[in-house]
Amino acid sequence: MGAKLIGIVAPASRLEQSMVEAVRAVARAMDPAPELLFHPQCFLSSGHFAGDDEARARAFLDVANDPNFDALWVARGGYGSARIAESVIAQLSAVARQKVYLGYSDAGALLGGLYRAGCRVAHGPMPADILRDRGETAVARALGWLCRGDSLALEPSLDPGVPAAAYNMIVFSQILGTPLEPDLTGHVLMLEEVSEHLYAMDRTMFHITSTPSVRRVAGIRLGRVSDVLPNEPAFGETEEEIVRHWCEVSGIAWLGRADIGHDVDNKIVPFGRSPYPSRAR
Amino acid sequence: MGAKLIGIVAPASRLEQSMVEAVRAVARAMDPAPELLFHPQCFLSSGHFAGDDEARARAFLDVANDPNFDALWVARGGYGSARIAESVIAQLSAVARQKVYLGYSDAGALLGGLYRAGCRVAHGPMPADILRDRGETAVARALGWLCRGDSLALEPSLDPGVPAAAYNMIVFSQILGTPLEPDLTGHVLMLEEVSEHLYAMDRTMFHITSTPSVRRVAGIRLGRVSDVLPNEPAFGETEEEIVRHWCEVSGIAWLGRADIGHDVDNKIVPFGRSPYPSRAR
Numbered sequence: 001m002g003a004k005l006i007g008i009v010a011p012a013s014r015l016e017q018s019m020v021e022a023v024r025a026v027a028r029a030m031d032p033a034p035e036l037l038f039h040p041q042c043f044l045s046s047g048h049f050a051g052d053d054e055a056r057a058r059a060f061l062d063v064a065n066d067p068n069f070d071a072l073w074v075a076r077g078g079y080g081s082a083r084i085a086e087s088v089i090a091q092l093s094a095v096a097r098q099k100v101y102l103g104y105s106d107a108g109a110l111l112g113g114l115y116r117a118g119c120r121v122a123h124g125p126m127p128a129d130i131l132r133d134r135g136e137t138a139v140a141r142a143l144g145w146l147c148r149g150d151s152l153a154l155e156p157s158l159d160p161g162v163p164a165a166a167y168n169m170i171v172f173s174q175i176l177g178t179p180l181e182p183d184l185t186g187h188v189l190m191l192e193e194v195s196e197h198l199y200a201m202d203r204t205m206f207h208i209t210s211t212p213s214v215r216r217v218a219g220i221r222l223g224r225v226s227d228v229l230p231n232e233p234a235f236g237e238t239e240e241e242i243v244r245h246w247c248e249v250s251g252i253a254w255l256g257r258a259d260i261g262h263d264v265d266n267k268i269v270p271f272g273r274s275p276y277p278s279r280a281r
Numbered sequence: 282m283g284a285k286l287i288g289i290v291a292p293a294s295r296l297e298q299s300m301v302e303a304v305r306a307v308a309r310a311m312d313p314a315p316e317l318l319f320h321p322q323c324f325l326s327s328g329h330f331a332g333d334d335e336a337r338a339r340a341f342l343d344v345a346n347d348p349n350f351d352a353l354w355v356a357r358g359g360y361g362s363a364r365i366a367e368s369v370i371a372q373l374s375a376v377a378r379q380k381v382y383l384g385y386s387d388a389g390a391l392l393g394g395l396y397r398a399g400c401r402v403a404h405g406p407m408p409a410d411i412l413r414d415r416g417e418t419a420v421a422r423a424l425g426w427l428c429r430g431d432s433l434a435l436e437p438s439l440d441p442g443v444p445a446a447a448y449n450m451i452v453f454s455q456i457l458g459t460p461l462e463p464d465l466t467g468h469v470l471m472l473e474e475v476s477e478h479l480y481a482m483d484r485t486m487f488h489i490t491s492t493p494s495v496r497r498v499a500g501i502r503l504g505r506v507s508d509v510l511p512n513e514p515a516f517g518e519t520e521e522e523i524v525r526h527w528c529e530v531s532g533i534a535w536l537g538r539a540d541i542g543h544d545v546d547n548k549i550v551p552f553g554r555s556p557y558p559s560r561a562r
Binding site: 045046047048049078079082083170171173174175176177178179180198199200202203204206207210211212213231233234235236237 | 326327328329330359360363364451452454455456457458459460461479480481483484485487488491492493494512514515516517518
């Protein structure tokens, strides 16, 4: 995407200062190297959040509405995007629609509303992924896509002819019916999950696939489901059987697995039609 | 409500045989004593559930569509009602609308659909509450209301002139926009929660209060929030501050607390207009 100056803000949980240098090191190793600006708000603290709602919204707008930034990169997940998304989106200026927004997990609440507002958004790795084992590969993938449009960074099933979107399952479920729900008619919907019980995932898939607007998607792909919490007794169905069950009940096409998840291999899924050819079919 | 024969089914998790005698003992101590029929399905096991979806749906219909039963009492929560609710509701006969349905927590998914289908439903204690300390008081409260219409069993803020409904927060969130969502226009909506992180409760309240249909309720009351899971770092707002925040953001009236929750003091909330005067204002 040719990004030269990337602004990093934290609409949910706060970033540790200790992560910054490792992320900058990945950027410096690129040629040409992008400039990363970590907004000071990333390091604020207000209970669960990286600063109160007003501070997080203002920081987001500082980057979104500044024409010097080519991209806004969400620092990390946690929880908090839904609390500021409507206020942020109402205050976007025209230049906000000229840049790219990248993040995943909790950030999905913002991405949905931004996509609906006509912005270019993508699901993909965040700076805090640097903390994972081999985390620099995830960070390099995100920067490679933001700065050079690396097609290897893209989720491999993406078809340039079919729009797509990717979400954490419970985050997607809890924007349905709200002003943050994007119109995903005809889109391939990729869903991943982390740190949930399988019974809760089944309930969330009931909600998602029973929502009339979601029944207009082209189909569902399941990303990785990691750190599954214990189910007592054992749930009796695998994560894939759960999603296939609800696809069958709802008449939504089951399209297979997706190469996304809360891990270092998490690939990039630009919302809408992907501007880049995929590496594989 | 004058119930003489009460059918007990388990649309979610299975009941232990060992609970049956203690529940029967509470019923026997009443005058007149109701007859309790525990459907054999209550004790089936299929992974997470008390029998597979078909067995649970069939058992529910066995009781709902049989004119001999005055009430259907949901055995316990867990998870599973959403998986069978639409199929069950599509197969209800006219006699199903002559009886009362009582349960809470996961059962809310069924209660919502049944209420929408014109049935008389209520939030209130279930047989499995017998396992709580002083659990017989919860069971006696439920039977006292089912058999004699005890007004002391009712949630004390209920106003005969204003319809009401009561739900577990995440269960309510995950029926919104689905065929199980009841029309709660003008209703007092009571919400309780158990075993969730405060950040997840905040996200759920975002979803609930951002849903246009919910903005038509008369107001929200907060029941008890128990067994709160740890939040790292501390969330920074109490359960009541969270609900008041989202009431303020959404313009929904905050009406105060409600005497419901996952505990022995859980009171009964008939959906719609309560047919009985409350004990206090």
